[in-house]
Amino acid sequence: MRVSFPFSAIVGQDDMKRALLIAAVDARIGGVMVFGDRGTGKSTAVRALAALLPSISATDAGYQDGTPRKGKVPVPFVDLPLGATEDRVVGALDLERALGAGVKAFEPGLLARANGGFLYIDEVNLLEDHIVDLLLDVAASGENVVEREGLSVRHPARFVLIGSGNPEEGELRPQLLDRFGLSVEVRTPQELAQRVEILKRCDAFEREPDAFGAVWARHERRTLKTIARGRAALADVELPEAVLIFASRLCIAVGADGLRGELTLMRAARALAALDGAAVVTQQHIATVAPMALRHRLRRNVLDETGSTVRIERALEELAA
Template sequence: MGMSFPFSAIVGQDEMKLALLIAAVDPRIGGVMVFGDRGTGKSTAVRSLAALLPHVPAEQAGYQDGSPCKGSVPVPFVDLPLGATEDRVVGALDLERALGAGIKAFEPGLLARANGGFLYVDEVNLLEDHIVDLLLDVAASGENVVERDGLSVRHPARFVLIGSGNPEEGELRPQLLDRFGLSVEVRTPQDLGQRVEILKRCDMFEREPVAFAAKWHRAERKTVKRIAAGRAVVASVTLSDAILALASRLCLNVAADGLRGELTLMRSARALAALEGVCEVDAGHIARVAPLALRHRLRRDVLDETGSTARIERALEELAA
């Protein structure tokens, strides 16, 4: 397996990196949808974060048939290709062996392999709707159930779902987009200095990957410690009634559909506070995660073409006044 580009060495794309860190601290947030141009480091960032995280127990990663399994393995990172069949995604039952020999023969799918890690779907907006439905259902429940002709197998499938796509190539259905916890917009850097720095770092990594990784080792260890510390305290981070009211007023102000946005806003703000090592969510945390949690849940306003992010920022300013 090749060496991953250091997460800390990724230039720019701060919003995407923040969303991934938040999802790593609290996977219940529901995954991350990344919209934007090709070649902007989407898959690189996800792979880098997965490679950065501490190893997980082997029995946690992938489907286990009950046999003893010891040791630890890297956090799984699984790519789901556009042409994947349902059997390849969820797994397949061997009915012939089951009926002939009375054995429940199960061939694990991609969901089993992703357990305990990340499932990455590039161009998710081009994936068949029934597969996307299936992914989101399993991601929400943390369990995959395969049923064929009266036979049933279930196994844990807890993973962070990361989708990416270019809106110009087809939109994701709103009801499906709404079920992603966070949404990120990435664009090709327009700053000349940033572009030059990206070229320099990519070139160094390609020529001397070990030396480049060593250069960023200290920063990577700091990120690992932040995530571990955040995971340890996130459940104890508190939100006052005033902060909960702020979150609800914001969602009302921008006319976010349903209550999923408020729940995601609450969980994301709590995860951000945990990452920063503080024990209580404040208005600043709400403001920072609000675009991530809400921009993909807003109805299109034909009288306001300023864009969802601008609407959220304007609402925050009005509530702060």
Template structure:
């Protein structure tokens, strides 16, 4: 899960992250922590700036936007609508920005995305892919940038996301409750330490956070320089064919994720190892379920990787 979030932070074109897993496994905590960890962004590039309003100061910065989308949100609340107060009071048509405008330049997080209405999820995925939100309401026509990392989480026991919607998320991960005693005890100790002395706890991890921050910044800066040879492109496409991934979205995501991982590690070229490490994240939610094949998606991908390596 952490790797998927870091890759999405390096390259937003990957298309967001879908996290399925047990309740109470830190899904939302991890997403919020990453948003809080990232360096401030230019105020001019974040949020929504209405026409006619004073532009932000050239060097002004704001924290990375992190917007929660509630399950009961209406379409108008999400995309924005006519500002009725100004329309009735002043007789002017003005745009009231929605959650997509607030998320511009940051993260849009949907907990229990599998319980959200399908047409809202479809709308979110369209905007996340295009980077632009278009609103046509009561004679009002507004087009504004909406570039954000879309992160959804959910519990499979409460319903699956439709395959055609799940396919639109760039990366997908499954989080399970730790089954080894040492990990569970360590989690208890860290939670207890944070609750008792949050300032001291943050200080202990400050160096590790700075290291991660530098790694993300280096990855973003070096992404355009990372090369992916024809042999590696053929390897990615061959893997998608071997596992039977539908369409080309899987290999496009695989290519972008492999490049992002190479950039994150400060490498200038994608290697077979990079492809192998991101393949389960990029492809596991894009495989058809075989009636006679009881193996999980990740196992099928790993098996295909072994066969390609042996060929």
């Protein structure tokens, strides 16, 4: 079995790691979109988080052939290739059984296999729009419905959708990007010490992955406990009205379209507070998650050439004044 790079051993990329942890605590966030340079640890971080999480009941996990399973299984991690057809994604008629036995049977797709885990799409901005739209619909509803060739099938499809891409290769349509819960930007580290540390850790992992994993096992257990504590405390975290007013004022100040941004901002701030072990959401929690919850929901202002993140930070400063 291939050993995954430890999540705790990833150097830097704090925003990406924080967004993934928030999504792990509250799947209702709506997934994470990661834009950035190639080779910055995007897929490594998602795989590492999936490998870190505790095994789940087989009845709650994805399945290969529709056969019920018992016991515990690892959290599913499913890669969706760019060339995947709609039938491959949602599932279709099992032609082998139909032709061989004359039985109409459902052949599960990638959405079924991802249930209870993560569905990862690299270069999501190059995926066909109708497939992305379909994925976001299912991710939001938690259920996949297939009606074709005389089949009518419903099955749970609750997963955390993670998309990554390089903006230089094309942008995701704003209508689709808006439906991702969080959006983070990752860049190639520019600090010499950080780059050298990345090289050291990658080399150590490639040489002796088991030994490297053992060195980071204590840190991984600590991260896992943080996630478990966050999940358990999430429902009890208080969200004062004053903080909600602050969040709404921020969304108005930056001109965020619709209320999806505010809802995501609220959920992400609560999840972050739960991760921090806080009983009450504060304005600081809102400020921390605001860029990742709102940056992809802002209209471009032809009179303001500053980036979305700068506009959000400027609005936060004005509201705090």
